[in-house]
Amino acid sequence: MTNATAEAPALVVNDVWRSFGGVKAVNGCSFEVKKNSITGLVGPNGAGKSTMINLISGLLPVEKGEIVLDGEHLEGHTMDAISRKGLIRTFQVAREWPKLTVLENVLAAAPAGNREAVWRSMFGRRALARQEAVLEARARALLVRLNLTAVIDIPAGRLSGGQKRLLEFARVAMVAPKMVLLDEPLAGVNPVLGDELARAIHGLRDDGATVILVEHNLGFIERNCDTVIVMATGQVIGQGSMQDLRTNKAVVEAYLGQA
Amino acid sequence: MLQYLVSVCSLGAITAILVLGVNVRWGLAGELDLGFYLFPAVGAYIFGVVTLPKASTQVDVTYILGWHQSFFAGLLAAAVVGGLLSVVIGAVALRRLRANYFAIVTVACTIIGYTFISQYRPLFNGYNGIYGIAPPFGDSIKLGPEGYANFFLGICLFAMVAVFFVVELIRRSPFGRAAKAVREDEVAALAFGRNPYILRLKAYVIGGVVGAIGGALLVNYVLAFSPNAWSPLETFLLYGALLVGGTANNLGAIVGGWLVLIIFPQLSLLLPPIGGNPDALPAIQNMVIGLLIILTLYFRAAGLIPELQTMQGQFRTKGQWNWSRKGHGQVGVVDASASV
Known part of the structure; x- marks a missing residue:
């Protein structure tokens, strides 16, 4: 936060449009996200938050407008290409x-490089084993940090909902992304685990990532976010700290007033 | 009797290779390819026309090439053509299509291929097919018919072990892990920067190459190949074998291939003949295989040898048998590297 104001923003969303049939889900949405911040994205149901996340991450194509990550245009690229540019997202459902073990899940999330070339499964296996060993050490360290050591070798499908969320953070951290989009990370998680997830989110930021957090739990947003962007009917209606937004008439009418 | 056993075992090794090919596509990458048998067939034809001499004009036979090349050249040509055909079909079928739509396209491609090969004579002599393929190394190795049969069994078993070794290396590699990830959740794979289309296509091509190699060996076994010898339906038997043996486990693929397609049909030959109805026995065989598949899916859905769950990352050679599905408990831990 201290020197972030002088820096160029990590993400610029400029006049982005997207409709489904006749429904305008996102119409002319613009905002900027500061580098290395944790930014909340909130708004009533149907405000276009999820669509916005899908547009930024490339799951849906943008109809019109620009999305720029660190000077690189994202619009028009596919989801996997955007991911390789350093923007990782999670989903409402983990x-x-x-059928991959917890450790394999983390290893399979690490940037592929040329490790996944078919010929490498047969030739130069020793060099490959060395590369994998380095990644494995990192993966194990991450799993220790997230309290998943006990389940490291069991298939991820057998984890509890909360453990799956934590695993997701381990996979994201493995990529060391520039930017992370978290789509309702608290959904279906018991409140006790909330603190652990909050720590994981701050961990990602400490590792250098910029975090965008879509969440309905405003308490959680207020405790953990530097800035909050409020969306309603497909547009940004306010941006600032939670205190500022409480005095913002448009935001109160569209969203906070209901709470 | 022993001669018969040697012959059956040769066929068993070839069948196991075909099931391993299916396992790369369906087991590893989750591609429901119902047209798999096109690739063994094309491998068999290509091996035939590369090793056969030019089509004779005296008898009414026509086919392309006729290069009169060696066994290895034929095998290589079959593998290359099987791979190229996989690239072409896979590039189209995998592009936008998922699961059941993809399956329909593969079936359609195989039926088109089958009809085309049957009807278009200049390619592989149409419905009469190619024949007169010389036994591999027949001239250079001076063995009696018995000795030669043993030698051929040796070739087939060696090929089976070699193919198993390669697909097992692939399964354990980071590529295998990524292919499985795409199989498990494609969108998550996308989110982590993988291109599911490319990963699937690679697995599809590997499966096609394995299938074509199996087909090339098959034509050495039967020494002739025509549309009579194969049909698109053959694919389902390979799937049956894989389901019973254990989908996504290469050892399971081999066990399933032998058990379902070799041992069971042989056992059913021991049944007393049904008077006056020679067609009954093959029909009963198919019914038994069908029943076996249903029972397997019912009582042991993961197959006899379920998918191997590796520890310490896919790449390390330590492994663990996944007996511990719900209700089974941990039965045993085996070092899987011993099996390679």
């Missing part, structure tokens, strides 16, 4: 690879 999407582990159920």
Whole structure:
């Protein structure tokens, strides 16, 4: 926060449009996200938050407008290409690879490089084993940090909902991304685990990532976010700290007033 | 009797290779490819026309190439053509299609291929097929018919072990892990920067190459190949074998291939003949295989040898048998590297 104001923003969303049939889910949405911040994205149901996340991450194509990550345009790229540029997202439902073990899940999330070339499964296996060993050490350290050591070798499909969330953070951290989009990370998680997830989110930020957090739990947003962006009917209606937003008439009418 | 056993075992090794090919596509990458048998067939034809001499004009036979090349050249050609065909079909079928739609396209491609090969004579002599393929190394190795049969069994078993070794290395590699990830959750794979299309296509091509190699060996076994010898339906038997043996486990694929497609049909030959109805026995065989598949899916859905769960990352050679599905408990831990 201290020197972030002078820096160029990590993410610029400029006049982005997207509709489904006749429904305008996102119409002319613009905002900026400061580097290395934790930014909340909130708004009533149907405000276009999830669509916005899907547009930024490339799951949905943008109809019009620009999305720029660290000077690189994301619009028009596919999800996997955007991911390789350093933007990782999670989903409302944790999407582990159920039959891979917890450790394999983390290793399979690490940037592929050329480790996944077919010929490497047959030739130069010693060099490959060395590369994998380095990654494995990192993966194990992350799993220790997230309290998943006990389940490291069991298939991820057998984890509890909360453990799957923690595993997701381990996979994201393994990538060491520039930016992380977290889509309702608290959904379906018991409140006790909330603190652990909050720690994981701050951990990602401490590792250098910029975090965007979509969440309905405003207490959690207030405790953990530097800035909050409020969306309603497909547009940004306010941005600032939670205190500022409480005095913002448009935000109160559209969202906070209901709470 | 022993001669018969040697012959059956040769076929068993070839069948196991075909099931391993299916396992790369369906087991590893989750591609429901119902047209798999096109690739063994094309491998068999290509091996035939590469090793056969030019089509004779005296008898009414036509086929392409006729290069009169060696066994290894034929095998290589079969593998290359099987791979190229996989690239072409896979590139189209895998592009936008998922699961059941993909399966329909593969079936359609195989039926098109089958009909085309049957009807278009200049390619592989149409419905009469190619024949007169010389036994591999027949001239250079001076063995009696018995000795030669043993030698051929040796070739087939060696090929089976070699193919098993390669697909097992692939399964344990980071590529295998990524292919499994795509199988498990494609969107998550996308989110972590993988291109599911490319990963699937690679697995599809590997499966096609393995299938074509199996087909090339098959034509050495039967020494002739025509549309009579194969049909698109053959694919389902390979799936049956894989389901019973253990989907996504290469050892399971081999066990399933031998058990379902070799041992069971042989056992059913011991049944007393049904008077006046020679067609009954093959029909009963198919019914037994069908029943076996249903029972397996019912009582042991993961197959006899379920998918191996590796520890310490896919890459390390330590492994663990996944007996511990719900209700079974941990039965045993085996070092899987011993099996390679």
